[in-house]
Amino acid sequence: YADLVERTREAVWLIGAGVLLLVMLVAVNVSGLVFAEGASRQQEFAVRSSLGAGRGRLIRQFIADATMLTLVASVVGLLVAAVSMAPLLAVLPLDLPPHAEPRIDVRVVVITMLVGLIAAWTVALVPARRLTGFNLREWLDGRIPDVRSRWFSRPGQWIVCVQVTLVVVLLAGGGLLVRSLDRLLDVDLGFDPDAVQVLEVMPLDSSPSVWKDFYPALVQQLGSVRGVEAVGASDWMPLAEVMVVMAVDPAGGPDLSPAGVTPGLLEALGVRVRQGRLFSSSDHGLPVAVITESAAREVFSSTDVVGKSVDLGQPHTVIGVVSDLRGWGPDSAPQNLVFTPLQPTSLMPPAVVLRTNGPAPSLEDLRAVATSIGPRVVVERVRPGTALLDDNIEAPRQQSAVLALLALLGLVLTLIGIGGVTAQAVQRRTREIGVRMAFGATPRQVVCTIAGDSLKPALMGLTFGVVAAFYTTGILERYLFETTPTDP
Numbered sequence: 001y002a003d004l005v006e007r008t009r010e011a012v013w014l015i016g017a018g019v020l021l022l023v024m025l026v027a028v029n030v031s032g033l034v035f036a037e038g039a040s041r042q043q044e045f046a047v048r049s050s051l052g053a054g055r056g057r058l059i060r061q062f063i064a065d066a067t068m069l070t071l072v073a074s075v076v077g078l079l080v081a082a083v084s085m086a087p088l089l090a091v092l093p094l095d096l097p098p099h100a101e102p103r104i105d106v107r108v109v110v111i112t113m114l115v116g117l118i119a120a121w122t123v124a125l126v127p128a129r130r131l132t133g134f135n136l137r138e139w140l141d142g143r144i145p146d147v148r149s150r151w152f153s154r155p156g157q158w159i160v161c162v163q164v165t166l167v168v169v170l171l172a173g174g175g176l177l178v179r180s181l182d183r184l185l186d187v188d189l190g191f192d193p194d195a196v197q198v199l200e201v202m203p204l205d206s207s208p209s210v211w212k213d214f215y216p217a218l219v220q221q222l223g224s225v226r227g228v229e230a231v232g233a234s235d236w237m238p239l240a241e242v243m244v245v246m247a248v249d250p251a252g253g254p255d256l257s258p259a260g261v262t263p264g265l266l267e268a269l270g271v272r273v274r275q276g277r278l279f280s281s282s283d284h285g286l287p288v289a290v291i292t293e294s295a296a297r298e299v300f301s302s303t304d305v306v307g308k309s310v311d312l313g314q315p316h317t318v319i320g321v322v323s324d325l326r327g328w329g330p331d332s333a334p335q336n337l338v339f340t341p342l343q344p345t346s347l348m349p350p351a352v353v354l355r356t357n358g359p360a361p362s363l364e365d366l367r368a369v370a371t372s373i374g375p376r377v378v379v380e381r382v383r384p385g386t387a388l389l390d391d392n393i394e395a396p397r398q399q400s401a402v403l404a405l406l407a408l409l410g411l412v413l414t415l416i417g418i419g420g421v422t423a424q425a426v427q428r429r430t431r432e433i434g435v436r437m438a439f440g441a442t443p444r445q446v447v448c449t450i451a452g453d454s455l456k457p458a459l460m461g462l463t464f465g466v467v468a469a470f471y472t473t474g475i476l477e478r479y480l481f482e483t484t485p486t487d488p
Contacts, residue, residue: 014399014479018173018406023119025166025410029417031123032159034062059125066124067117074113078104157457160418164458167407167414168465169472174407176476177400180483184393187330190292190323191238192270193385195229197360198237199352200380201370210375211344216284217373218352219262225369227358232265233342233350238327239388256295257327257335258312260342260350266290266322268355276306276320284341289316294324295336316340329392331481360384399479422454 048058082104089102199222203214215233222231236259263279271278274293289310296303296318299310309315316338324334344350354361367379390397426433433446473485 010478011395011399014476015402017475018170018403021166021170021173022406022410022413025163025170025413027119027123028159028162028166029413030120032163032417033420034066034124062124063121066120070116070120071113074116078109157421157453159421160454161457161461161464163414163417164461165465165468167410168462169469170403170407170410172465172469172473173476174400174404176473176480176483176485176487177396177403179487180480181393181396181400183482184330184396187326189238189330189389190271190325190334193239193389195270195355195357196268196385197354197356197382198385198388199354199366199370199382200349201352201366201377202349202380203375203377205375214373214375214377215342215344215350215352216262218370219264221369221373222352222354222366223264225361225365227356227361228354229357230264230267230355231352232262232268233344233352234259234261234265235342235344235348235350236260236327236337237351237353237388238269238325239329239392255336256299256310256312256338259337259339260344261339262342262350265342265353266339268353270355271325272323274303274321274323276318278320278322279339279341283319286341287314287316288319288341290320290322290339291318292322292324292334292337294334295338296321298336310338312338312340330389331393331396396479396481418454418458422450425453426450 085102085104201218203210219231219233222228236257261279263281263283266278276290278290279288289312291299291305291310293303296305299305300308303321305318305321308318310318322339325337326332327335327337342350363379363382366382370377370379429450436446436449437443470486477485
């Protein structure tokens with residue numbers, strides 16, 4: 001339970017950080033669009049001012065517009081949330097207990113709307129104070145005040161700079177998680193899950209003799225099914241969360257993970273043999289073992305160990321050494337595995353692993369083979385090995401998807417915001433553009449001039465964003481695999 005709570009807490013913090021950046025980006029974006037829309041209403045403000053409207057009255061007009069738009073947007077957002085809740089929860093990296101039914105909470109809706117209103121009033125107030133802070137009668141006479149700052153000639157360029165800064169931080173976080181997931185998928189697990197099928201089946205009769213005879217017979221029958229290249233059973237399954245660990249020496253020897261397997265199991269997994277051989281049918285009941293390279297180094301400080309004995313309660317002769325296996329997942333260290341001949345018991349039902357060289361047998365075909373042996377059985381399911389891997393890396397995959405989605409959404413919003421601010425700048429400079437073209441400037445030169453004006457704040461925002469990302473992406477370090485928070 002504690003692990004479940006901790007995983008959920010980390011996922012919520014990650015989503016919250018991404019959403020916070022997106023909210024800041026939306027606020028700046030809307031502020032730019034409000035400024036651009038307000039700048040186009042300068043003549044309207046001048047007329048109202050001439051008719052006696054004070055600065056406070058004009059600012060209240062901005063606030064009223066923002067309030068109405070926020071309420072309409074909140075209703076639309078609530079409808080979208082209700083429709084998209086199920087598919088969204090399928091993507092979010094949250095481990096919700098089965099009894100927790102997700103729903104839209106009224107308190108959360110009210111708080112969200114209040115936060116939206118406060119943000120909207122703040123966003124509207126900044127451009128409103130600036131747009132109504134000049135002598136509006138001068139605008140009627142065409143005497144537009146010069147608002148050039150130290151770095152930028154127009155206030156809208158600051159908005160572009162801040163937008164680019166925020167979206168670079170968001171894109172950097174999403175890129176790091178995607179890069180980490182890519183490296184996670186490139187890890188050599190020591191076995192090949194692509195062509196593996198895992199069959200979960202067990203007899204209803206728990207008698208030891210039934211279990212002892214059923215699984216060897218099932219493995220033999222499945223070996224004759226068309227398309228099955230290798231098959232075996234084991235009480236250990238890679239990428240599973242449960243594993244028995246035992247100490248070789250109670251006084252403090254290295255820990256080993258024992259696993260019972262039938263002949264053919266290691267071949268079905270595609271495990272690579274480094275020394276010696278794998279199990280055969282003649283090894284049944286004998287005290288022999290196949291160990292991984294990491295187990296050989298832990299116990300014998302060497303990988304040349306064929307013929308030596310390892311103590312598993314009684315001495316077992318090592319007949320083979322196989323490549324290291326990351327049985328707990330690609331982000332885990334190789335396990336110190338020791339394989340011995342399987343003795344099936346009802347305490348730990350074995351899983352049957354099949355490797356195919358063509359179309360995989362259907363569940364109905366496998367069930368027919370299992371029921372034809374004799375005792376009544378329950379065939380729970382058959383799963384491809386890739387599904388086991390997907391389950392193991394589900395959290396990193398979902399985290400990457402969520403933050404990448406937020407980053408792409410932020411990029412789209414930034415492009416919309418830059419487009420709005422640039423359009424407003426072009427509209428304000430219509431007279432200037434006409435004068436330039438009257439003196440011989442070509443349309444291409446005018447376009448290059450306007451694009452250059454947008455490029456300067458974008459480059460500055462890119463610089464600020466890279467620096468900010470360098471210092472802020474450290475919070476993602478716990479979510480990264482073989483990737484540094486400053487990965488180029």
